[in-house]
Amino acid sequence: MSIRIKVAKTDKELSDVYRLRYQVYSDHGYFADKYDGAVVDLYDAIPSVANLIAYSDDVPVATLRLNRDSALGLPSDHAFDFSGYRQQVTEEERVAGRGAPLFSSAGMLAIAEEWRNRRYVFGGLFRMAADIGHMWGVTHIMATVNVTTAGIYERLGWQRLADPVSIPALGVEILPFASAVEPMYRWAFGMFKDQRGLLDHFSGCFQWYLVDGGKEIFRQDETGDEAFLITKGSVDIMRHHEGSDRTLRLAKLGAGDMFGELSLIDSSPRSATAVASRNTELVVINRDVFWEKSNEDPQRLKDLMQILSGRLRDANNLGMIYACGSDDERLAYFTERVRHAxxxxxxxxxxxxxxxxxxxxxxxxxxxxxxxxxxxxxxQDQGLLEFTARQITFFGGETK
Structure with a gap:
């Protein structure tokens, strides 16, 4: 199973956004008497809006709306008075010698019932939201959220601004949250330290692709037009040799790695097969988008060439460590790769x-x-890291 997350732009995609909101909210008893099959308001009509839509096999399963501040204010301002927070942030930015802050809001979150317990859906939406905010130049983001989902925002490090506020018309309680965008962007893209230039150049142009373990991302010899960066999970790169009828694993890639990038340059067949070995989250960039943006600014092409040369060096190192490294050498090498990402x-x-x-x-x-x-x-005994069954926490410095 897989999910694609994109910015809704076509009539169909926007219709899917509005209808999915209605489906999810009316199931909870919200808005059913106010809207007829689709939930839409004036904040969907202004230019400074981005509606994210997630599809599973062309079926819409989740959506999230982002708004950039305008003369109309933000949707979140209608549920809670954020003026105190706005003034506080404005003063903090002035004292720090920075320019005036730019605010945005996140809201209209709607996830179909069968997908609500799958954290990677929510995570994919918010990683993409961080990218959109970065593209807009937003400094701070605000949201009013149902108390039942408050824990998600707290785990992301958002600041809770007040006690629960009752919304009698909906029969729910909401909590106001806010966060600077920079820590959100680090959370979303911090693993791509070596590709920061590429990310900056193509901010706002990505899609998200969430795939289950065992699913092929692309197959050897097929034509491709996308490159992928791994935010979470792992991918096996394999090549089939017809002469011996053997399939060789060329590499196992993890968070922070890029693959399939040659398809941005030309339409030659894929030289290998890529398979998600675990549930994996991918950032996707399309060839047409890449060349459209590169023609606007040749620096983007230069950045890709630098990434490609780095990838070739990394592939050589990876091949050597797989072929010649001892167990201890491989453990040290991959510990540092994980730390770097x-x-x-x-x-x-x-x-x-x-x-x-x-x-x-x-x-x-x-x-x-x-x-x-x-x-x-x-x-861990040396104080360099801590680990659990599912996470490694590093405390700085190289672990070699």
Whole structure:
């Protein structure tokens, strides 16, 4: 199973957004008497809006709306008085010698029932929201959320601004939250330290692709027109050799890695097959979008060439460590790769976190889970990191 998340632009995509809102909200008893089959308001009509829509096999399953501040204010202002927060942030930015802040809001979150417990759907929407906010130049984002979903925002490091506020017309209580955009952007893209220039140049042009473990992302010899960056999970790159009828695994890639990038340059057949080895989140850039933006600014093409040369060097190193490295050397090498791709904790940027399991780490290093656990335990005893079954937390400095 897979999910694509994009900015709704066509008539059909926008219609899917409005109808999905109605479907989800009316199931909870909201708005059914006010709207007829579609939930839409004036904030959907102004230019400074982006409606995100997620599809599973062309069926809309989730949506989220972003609004940039305008003369009309923000939708969140109608449910809570954010003026105190706005004034506080404006003064903080002035004292810091920065320009006036630019605010945005996130709202109209609607996720179809069968997808509500799948955190990667919510995570994909919010990673894409961080990218849109970055493109707009937004500095701070606000939201009024149902108390039942408040924990998600708290885990992301958002600031709760008040006690629950009752909305009698809907029979719910909401909580006002706010966050600076920069920590959100680090959370969404912190693993791509080596591709920051590419991300900046193409901000707002990405799609998100969420795939289950075992699903092919693309197949050897087929024509491709997309490149992928991994935000979470892992991908096996494999090549089939017809002469021996063997399939060789060329690499296992993880968070922060890029693959399929040659398809941005030409339409030659794919040289290998890419398969998600775990549930995986991918940033997607399309060839047509890439060349459209590159023609606007040749620096974008230069940045891609630098990334490609770095990828070639990395592929050589990876091949050598797989072919010639001892277990200890592979463990050290992949520990550093995981650390390099780890992202700052929203509450403490000095702490780096990687959502990788012991099994995933062991598989990457071609060792047993017991070997991987002993290696990590040794580094933990040295105070360099902490780990659980599903996460590694680094405390700075190289772990070699």
């Amino acid at each position: 780890a992202i700052p904790d929203p509450r403490n940027p000095e702490v780096l976190k990687s959502r990788i399991s012991i099994e995933e780490f062991a598989d990457m290093a071609l060792v047993t889970a017991e070997q991987a656990e002993r290696h990590l335990a040794n580094l």
